[in-house]
Amino acid sequence: MTVHGAWKKAASGAGLLAADGSVTASIFAEMSALAMRTGSINLGQGFPDEDGPAEILEAARQAISDGINQYPPGRGSPVLLHAIATHQQRFYGLTSDPDTEILVTAGATEALSSTLLALLEPGDEVVTFEPFYDAYGALITLAGGIHRTVPLLAPDFLPDLDELSAMVSDRTRIILLNNPHNPTGTVFPREVLERVVELAHRHDALIVTDEVYEHLTFGAQHIPVATIAGARERTITISSAGKTFNTTGWKIGWLSAPAAIVTAILAVKQFLTYVNGAPFQPAIAAGLALPDSYFAGIAADLQHKRDVLAAGLTTAGFDVTLPGGSYFIVADPGPLGYPDGADFCRRLPDLAGVVAVPISAFCSPTHGARYSSLVRFAYCKKVDVLEQAAQQLGALTTR
Numbered sequence: 069m070t071v072h073g074a075w076k077k078a079a080s081g082a083g084l085l086a087a088d089g090s091v092t093a094s095i096f097a098e099m100s101a102l103a104m105r106t107g108s109i110n111l112g113q114g115f116p117d118e119d120g121p122a123e124i125l126e127a128a129r130q131a132i133s134d135g136i137n138q139y140p141p142g143r144g145s146p147v148l149l150h151a152i153a154t155h156q157q158r159f160y161g162l163t164s165d166p167d168t169e170i171l172v173t174a175g176a177t178e179a180l181s182s183t184l185l186a187l188l189e190p191g192d193e194v195v196t197f198e199p200f201y202d203a204y205g206a207l208i209t210l211a212g213g214i215h216r217t218v219p220l221l222a223p224d225f226l227p228d229l230d231e232l233s234a235m236v237s238d239r240t241r242i243i244l245l246n247n248p249h250n251p252t253g254t255v256f257p258r259e260v261l262e263r264v265v266e267l268a269h270r271h272d273a274l275i276v277t278d279e280v281y282e283h284l285t286f287g288a289q290h291i292p293v294a295t296i297a298g299a300r301e302r303t304i305t306i307s308s309a310g311k312t313f314n315t316t317g318w319k320i321g322w323l324s325a326p327a328a329i330v331t332a333i334l335a336v337k338q339f340l341t342y343v344n345g346a347p348f349q350p351a352i353a354a355g356l357a358l359p360d361s362y363f364a365g366i367a368a369d370l371q372h373k374r375d376v377l378a379a380g381l382t383t384a385g386f387d388v389t390l391p392g393g394s395y396f397i398v399a400d401p402g403p404l405g406y407p408d409g410a411d412f413c414r415r416l417p418d419l420a421g422v423v424a425v426p427i428s429a430f431c432s433p434t435h436g437a438r439y440s441s442l443v444r445f446a447y448c449k450k451v452d453v454l455e456q457a458a459q460q461l462g463a464l465t466t467r
Contacts, residue, residue: 094202095429099413108417109457111377111445112425114250114395118450120314120355121362127354128318131347140346142338144172144322151353152322160292162300168327171334174344175319176280176308177203182337183276183304183323184211184242192241197227199430199439201250201278213241219435222442223389225252225398229263236267242274243267245293248281251430251444252398253391255288258296265299274329275303280321281394283312283363286371288392294324301326304333309352311395312366318348370395370447373454377447380458395448398427402441404464409443420460 096113103110119125136145143149149166156162164170173179180203188194190212196204198217208215218232236243243264247256268275277293294303308321323333374390378397381388386399406412409426416422427442447454 095410095413095425096202099423099425102414102417103423106417106421108421108423109449109453109460110423111447111449111457112413112423114446114448115316116314116448117453118314121358123358124313124315124351124355128347128351131350136347136350138346139343140172140349142343143167143334144170144343145346145349145353148172148320148322148349148353151356152324155356156324160295162292162294162324164324165327169330170322170324171330171337172349173321173323173337174341175310176278176306176321178319178337178340179306179308179321179323180204180276180278181207181210182333182340183306184208184213186333186336187274187304187329188213188241191239193237193239194242194244195232195235195240196244197246197249198432198435199251199427201246202430204244204246205432208244214239215432216240217432217435219438220249220252220254225249225254225389226256227260229260232263233267236271236273238271240267240271240273242276244276244278246278247293248279248285248288248290248391248393250281250394251396251425251427252389253394253396255285255290255392257288258291261291261293261296261299264293265296268302269298273302275299277303277305279305279307280311282307284367284370284395285393286367286374286391290393304329309348309355312363313352313355315348315352318345318352320345320348320352373447373449373451376451376454377445377458380454380461381445383458384461384464386461395446396444397447398442398444399424400441401443401464407441409439409441412441413443420464422457422460 099112149170152170153164153166156164184207188211192213193216194208194213195216198219216235218227218235282290294300294305304325306323310316378388381399385404389398391397401412410428413424413426424443424445427439428436
């Protein structure tokens with residue numbers, strides 16, 4: 069495939085290719101630009117507005133001062149590889165060989181892209197839940213795969229397990245699971261994960277699990293797919309430091325899988341970024357070693373922020389689905405007289421000085437209509453920002 073053909077495929081998979089072949093801005097770029105232009109509170113984009121722990125920031129500064137500024141090893145700095153292995157054992161009882169079963173990547177997105185490029189052949193099918201993180205469609209298409217989706221059903225945003233079973237077939241190469249889920253905030257219960265593992269065995273599929281919000285759950289237990297009986301030998305687990313440590317700009321991610329699979333992924337990853345973030349890798353290693361109180365604290369703080377925004381949205385008249393994890397809350401402005409979520413989001417900066425993103429941006433044409441009125445708000449912001457947003461949203465009136 070030519071380079072021109074490759075980018076056209078990726079742009080088409082992401083819904084960014086116009087009829088004339090030009091690349092259009094994503095809804096995320098459009099909403100962020102709208103926030104800048106109008107001076108609105110940006111609850112559309114999922115990044116924190118507060119720095120991570122001082123210990124991690126200082127560790128990065130120290131690493132720079134110590135001269136850790138050149139290429140790290142291709143698999144990742146040993147200190148971080150061992151810290152990831154220790155983290156997996158500490159929190160989940162999972163044993164991984166840091167030298168052969170873990171790979172450091174440029175964020176979770178590179179982990180996903182290198183995994184899909186390495187493991188898919190043209191025509192292989194990839195099953196995801198829908199709505200889905202927007203990069204999935206583009207990356208599956210770029211890797212030559214065929215994207216199949218199973219809708220998550222409101223109000224709990226859980227799949228129909230019979231529908232999931234019907235979608236997975238012998239043509240399925242990968243079941244790609246995002247848990248906790250973006251954009252809905254669902255934390256999938258054990259029975260859903262067990263069905264995924266059962267289907268992967270039945271159809272000899274691999275499981276790729278995106279767990280970047282693993283420590284950001286509220287009462288609901290995060291269960292890594294790799295801990296389910298029979299899953300370990302066919303599961304690629306992906307996570308990153310950005311969401312856990314408020315360091316999204318550092319782009320330090322990782323994956324863990326059986327050694328042969330990691331080697332196959334590394335064969336592709338080495339031609340993407342090669343390596344990244346040398347001084348940030350020992351800093352994230354320090355973060356992964358923080359005490360349990362830190363991890364409990366970040367979840368409790370984020371739950372409080374969720375509750376502040378949820379209360380404001382409910383008071384304003386939205387129908388709200390309370391998420392079990394992640395950075396995001398789904399709300400329906402339909403009761404306020406706005407049945408089209410995309411149109412509402414484009415009007416919201418003028419209506420209330422707040423920016424959100426429509427759930428339809430995370431959907432395929434096949435299932436998008438069932439989510440057409442829903443919008444996503446990010447609550448990973450300072451409490452006073454959320455309180456101000458809630459006050460401004462309270463000024464909305466029914467049409």
